[in-house]
Amino acid sequence: MYDTFDEQYAATIGIDFLSKTMYLEDNKTIRLQLWDTAGQERFRSLIPSYIRDSHVAVICYDITSKKSFDNLTNWINDVKLERGDEVIIVIVGNKSDLGNKRQVTQEECDELVKKVGAKFALETSTKANHNVKLLFKKIASCLPDFNEVEERNEPETIDVNIEQSENTSSCC
Amino acid sequence: MDFIDFDSFQDGNDLPQPQPALSLPLASNIENFGKKFSNLNSLTRSLLRNAGGNSKTDSEDEENYLQSQAFQVAEKYASMSLNMLKDSDEVSSLNVGNGTSVGGTDGSTNVPYTKQSSDKNLSTRLSRVLSNPISDSSIREIFLSLEQKISDTTELVEPGVVGSMTRKALRSEIENDLIKTQSMLIREYQPVYKNLSQLEDKLNKLNRIYEDAKTKIELDCENVAQFNQEATDLTSRKQVISLKKNLLSSFRKNFTLSEYEEHLLTNSEINEDFFLALTKAEQIHENCSILLSSDNPKLGLKIMSKMMSHISKSVDRILLFCNKTFGNLHSLNTRDRLTTLHQCLRYLSQKPTYLNSVIAGFTESRSKTLVDEFLNQINGNLDQRNEFESDNSQVTESRRNRRRSSASRPIVLSAHDPVRFIGDMLACIHSVVVNEIETIQNIFNENDQVFKSMSSKMVVVTLSSLSKPIKSRIEQIISSETKIGTLFSIYNLLDLYTMMLGKQLKSDKETTEESNNADLIATINQLSKTSTKKIFSIVRNRLLTIKHSNQAQLDINSSLQPPEWIIEFYSDIIPLLDNITTPTIMNMEEKENEEFMNLVINEPVEIFDEHLKKSNTSNSKTLFDKRDQLILKANFVDLVLSKVTPISVLTDKVLQLHSILNEITIKLTEIQSQHYFEGCGLTNYVNIVNMICPFTDDFFDSSIYQPIVENKLFVKDELDKTNFEIQSFLPTALLDIQQSLLRLNSPIIVNDVVTNSSLELVKFYLKFGILIDKFLKEKLLSWSDLEVATLLGIDSIYNEEKNKLQFEEDI
Numbered sequence: 001m002y003d004t005f006d007e008q009y010a011a012t013i014g015i016d017f018l019s020k021t022m023y024l025e026d027n028k029t030i031r032l033q034l035w036d037t038a039g040q041e042r043f044r045s046l047i048p049s050y051i052r053d054s055h056v057a058v059i060c061y062d063i064t065s066k067k068s069f070d071n072l073t074n075w076i077n078d079v080k081l082e083r084g085d086e087v088i089i090v091i092v093g094n095k096s097d098l099g100n101k102r103q104v105t106q107e108e109c110d111e112l113v114k115k116v117g118a119k120f121a122l123e124t125s126t127k128a129n130h131n132v133k134l135l136f137k138k139i140a141s142c143l144p145d146f147n148e149v150e151e152r153n154e155p156e157t158i159d160v161n162i163e164q165s166e167n168t169s170s171c172c
Numbered sequence: 173m174d175f176i177d178f179d180s181f182q183d184g185n186d187l188p189q190p191q192p193a194l195s196l197p198l199a200s201n202i203e204n205f206g207k208k209f210s211n212l213n214s215l216t217r218s219l220l221r222n223a224g225g226n227s228k229t230d231s232e233d234e235e236n237y238l239q240s241q242a243f244q245v246a247e248k249y250a251s252m253s254l255n256m257l258k259d260s261d262e263v264s265s266l267n268v269g270n271g272t273s274v275g276g277t278d279g280s281t282n283v284p285y286t287k288q289s290s291d292k293n294l295s296t297r298l299s300r301v302l303s304n305p306i307s308d309s310s311i312r313e314i315f316l317s318l319e320q321k322i323s324d325t326t327e328l329v330e331p332g333v334v335g336s337m338t339r340k341a342l343r344s345e346i347e348n349d350l351i352k353t354q355s356m357l358i359r360e361y362q363p364v365y366k367n368l369s370q371l372e373d374k375l376n377k378l379n380r381i382y383e384d385a386k387t388k389i390e391l392d393c394e395n396v397a398q399f400n401q402e403a404t405d406l407t408s409r410k411q412v413i414s415l416k417k418n419l420l421s422s423f424r425k426n427f428t429l430s431e432y433e434e435h436l437l438t439n440s441e442i443n444e445d446f447f448l449a450l451t452k453a454e455q456i457h458e459n460c461s462i463l464l465s466s467d468n469p470k471l472g473l474k475i476m477s478k479m480m481s482h483i484s485k486s487v488d489r490i491l492l493f494c495n496k497t498f499g500n501l502h503s504l505n506t507r508d509r510l511t512t513l514h515q516c517l518r519y520l521s522q523k524p525t526y527l528n529s530v531i532a533g534f535t536e537s538r539s540k541t542l543v544d545e546f547l548n549q550i551n552g553n554l555d556q557r558n559e560f561e562s563d564n565s566q567v568t569e570s571r572r573n574r575r576r577s578s579a580s581r582p583i584v585l586s587a588h589d590p591v592r593f594i595g596d597m598l599a600c601i602h603s604v605v606v607n608e609i610e611t612i613q614n615i616f617n618e619n620d621q622v623f624k625s626m627s628s629k630m631v632v633v634t635l636s637s638l639s640k641p642i643k644s645r646i647e648q649i650i651s652s653e654t655k656i657g658t659l660f661s662i663y664n665l666l667d668l669y670t671m672m673l674g675k676q677l678k679s680d681k682e683t684t685e686e687s688n689n690a691d692l693i694a695t696i697n698q699l700s701k702t703s704t705k706k707i708f709s710i711v712r713n714r715l716l717t718i719k720h721s722n723q724a725q726l727d728i729n730s731s732l733q734p735p736e737w738i739i740e741f742y743s744d745i746i747p748l749l750d751n752i753t754t755p756t757i758m759n760m761e762e763k764e765n766e767e768f769m770n771l772v773i774n775e776p777v778e779i780f781d782e783h784l785k786k787s788n789t790s791n792s793k794t795l796f797d798k799r800d801q802l803i804l805k806a807n808f809v810d811l812v813l814s815k816v817t818p819i820s821v822l823t824d825k826v827l828q829l830h831s832i833l834n835e836i837t838i839k840l841t842e843i844q845s846q847h848y849f850e851g852c853g854l855t856n857y858v859n860i861v862n863m864i865c866p867f868t869d870d871f872f873d874s875s876i877y878q879p880i881v882e883n884k885l886f887v888k889d890e891l892d893k894t895n896f897e898i899q900s901f902l903p904t905a906l907l908d909i910q911q912s913l914l915r916l917n918s919p920i921i922v923n924d925v926v927t928n929s930s931l932e933l934v935k936f937y938l939k940f941g942i943l944i945d946k947f948l949k950e951k952l953l954s955w956s957d958l959e960v961a962t963l964l965g966i967d968s969i970y971n972e973e974k975n976k977l978q979f980e981e982d983i
């Protein structure tokens with residue numbers, strides 16, 4: 001999200017914000033507003049307020065943690081509870097660099113995508129900077145209404161990083 | 173030409189007297205000769221003149237001419253000689269046929285020869301010859317040359333015809349010679365002459381040229397002088413004029429605007445040139461101070477006022493442009509407009525008042541939009557939305573609103589969940605803040621220091637407009653909220669957002685600090701303080717109601733259990749305290765924190781004390797004995813302690829509570845030991861011992877208790893009675909005491925009390941037994957100390973303790 005990777009784990013406190021200007025192929029620019037929500041339980045209550053205004057919810061799990069994957073449904077329900085089917089849901093399996101510790105297969109993920117009606121799923125690695133750019137490109141192109149008007153649009157995106165804090169020890 | 177006439181010469185003549193000097197006409201001959209030359213000269217000259225241009229043949233001609241000349245002369249002399257001969261034929265006498273003689277100038281003809289006259293002639297001639305100032309050597313030379321000619325003197329001197337003929341011949345010969353030599357001489361001069369005459373020509377020519385040139389030069393000089401005069405006049409005039417011109421042009425440059433520039437300032441659109449012209453106008457305005465200091469300040473004033481009007485007009489236009497642009501942020505999507513705006517602002521930054529007014533206008537309009545948007549969000553007013561859409565100048569805003577309104581529910585206090593409501597509101601503020609920061613940063617994306625501080629200031633000012641509505645809403649909720657838990661959640665939210673917004677606005681830290689309290693973050697921070705205060709006051713009020721509540725008072729009953737209210741109170745307050753991660757409760761100040769902790773812990777204890785006291789005095793129905801009171805208190809404090817112990821912020825308080833409990837334990841132990849002593853009938857003996865010296869663990873010397881024998885109770889009979897009492901009391905004592913402490917909740921305290929009081933008894937029993945042995949020399953107490961200890965169930969503990977006791981001697 002910040003185009004950087006930090007081995008040191010610093011839990012997000014509250015909600016972080018970042019805006020990102022994307023340049024799409026057809027010379028259009030789109031500004032994404034990214035809200036990075038904290039995964040910790042004590043900040044959970046904040047998230048619904050942000051889902052209210054978002055167009056896309058990016059929900060992340062850790063491919064080396066089955067538990068984080070199982071938790072996805074809860075998060076998706078939270079999102080749907082707030083926005084119904086109006087929101088685009090994107091599922092991201094992070095830490096694809098740790099393939100040997102994989103606990104969640106891509107098939108399982110695809111199944112979930114179908115089940116919950118998510119837009120797409122993608123495996124990324126922020127550490128190896130793999131697929132991160134693609135993720136945001138894909139998100140940007142998922143917003144057809146706003147592609148027509150240049151700039152000024154500020155679709156808001158929720159980036160829900162969940163439960164990764166649990167796996168800190170395994171990757172540091 | 174005269175001739176020396178020898179007619180008169182006579183040999184025989186007596187020459188006693190020197191003849192008068194003969195005047196020889198030699199000189200005159202030469203003169204005549206010269207005269208002839210002069211004729212010749214004129215002749216040659218005419219000839220030369222005739223020759224004209226063909227000077228080539230000159231020398232040739234001249235030669236020819238000279239030859240012919242010579243012939244002519246020869247002929248002449250020949251003819252003359254012939255004539256003379258004829259004459260002499262006719263005239264026998266000696267005379268000279270002189271009539272048509274040479275030159276034609278000599279007018280004397282046929283002079284009659286007389287002796288006298290001939291003498292005279294001769295003498296004059298001779299004298300003439302001799303008196304000639306010719307040097308002797310010359311004369312000699314002359315004569316020598318003559319001698320050569322004269323071959324026959326006799327013939328020569330012969331009178332008569334032959335003689336004269338000869339003489340004449342001689343004469344002509346000499347003359348011829350003379351002529352020849354003379355002509356030769358002259359001829360030598362000829363080339364020189366020729367050269368000279370040529371030179372003369374040239375010189376003449378040169379002279380003429382020189383004269384011409386001179387006159388011309390003089391003329392020219394005059395002209396030049398005149399011209400110079402004119403030129404200097406002109407140059408000086410030119411200088412003056414160019415000076416004037418320079419003056420004027422620099423005046424123009426410094427004090428006037430070109431028409432184009434004026435046009436730029438007044439009519440054309442605002443661009444680079446406009447600002448150049450404007451700077452010039454200002455420069456002129458400034459320069460006018462020089463004009464003002466001159467003698468006639470009128471011009472300066474005039475120009476100044478003109479420039480002032482230009483400048484103010486331009487500034488008005490700039491202001492208009494800025495306001496218009498700010499009024500319609502959509503227009504800033506074009507790069508040009510943005511750059512122009514930057515220029516405008518940069519210009520205005522020299523004029524802080526204008527700049528401030530523009531910025532104030534902008535921030536005001538932004539503030540208004542934000543507040544409207546915010547209120548719109550909260551109220552979800554449909555009419556307001558339509559109104560926005562119809563307003564063209566706020567396309568973006570309306571779009572954003574539309575998007576928001578359609579895409580999301582308005583924030584309503586729907587679920588009557590104030591925490592969610594406030595959370596939504598703060599999330600909304602959060603997004604407004606980031607949007608606003610982006611909007612303003614888009615406008616001022618320059619790295620200019622001026623713009624940077626300006627933009628951050630604007631963000632702060634604009635956002636601070638939200639303070640008021642937010643404050644009123646949240647304050648309202650806080651004040652109407654009564655649940656501590658909810659308030660605490662609100663506090664947490666506010667605190668979190670203070671941090672999160674601070675992160676967003678942290679680049680403006682410097683400005684934030686100096687900005688007023690209207691600042692958004694400050695407001696939210698203040699709100700969190702308000703929520704803390706509210707919690708504080710709720711707690712305080714609650715305790716106050718408890719304090720005066722009869723119900724609470726009645727809660728103290730014979731079960732000796734802690735009252736219901738403290739359990740309820742802690743069930744509310746403990747989750748709050750449990751969730752605190754900061755060093756002080758809710759980030760309060762040290763003093764407040766202390767106060768709050770006192771309120772939460774000490775205050776209930778005090779209230780309970782008070783209630784206890786009251787119930788003992790006023791209420792006759794349930795009178796508690798001392799032990800029961802202590803048990804009540806112990807139970808209460810123990811409950812508080814159990815609630816508070818796990819909470820890290822309260823460690824100090826836990827210690828305090830522990831000490832309170834210890835006190836209670838000690839008091840209870842005292843009561844219990846008294847109870848033991850009474851039961852055993854040892855109270856009197858304890859008093860007697862204490863009067864002498866109370867037993868202590870670290871010192872015992874039986875001899876100092878000598879006075880005990882004087883006491884009337886220290887006798888066998890009395891002691892036997894006591895021994896009996898002990899034996900009847902002790903076997904049930906443990907059960908009794910356990911029964912009485914049954915309502916004390918803390919088993920630790922119970923244990924402490926039982927053990928300590930029993931120990932006290934056993935220790936006394938032991939030392940008292942020693943005293944009896946020593947002073948009455950009889951064993952009156954039937955049970956050993958160990959047996960007593962066993963009966964009281966503290967045998968193992970007593971053994972440990974006994975080893976620590978100090979005795980004067982081993983028993």
Ligand SMILES: Nc1nc2c(ncn2[C@@H]2O[C@H](COP(=O)(O)OP(=O)(O)OP(=O)(O)O)[C@@H](O)[C@H]2O)c(=O)[nH]1
Pocket residue numbers: 006007008009010011012013037038039040094095096097098124125126127128161162163164165167168171172
């Ligand atoms: N190996 C590996 N480690 C990763 C990757 N992405 C994140 N991590 C590590 O996972 C830990 C947690 O990452 P974060 O992104 O901070 O987790 P989070 O979900 O934002 O945590 P919260 O903010 O508390 O919700 C960090 O120590 C990262 O170094 C990845 O792609 N590969």
Ligand SMILES: [Mg+2]
Pocket residue numbers: 010011012036037038039161
């Ligand atoms: Mg995070």
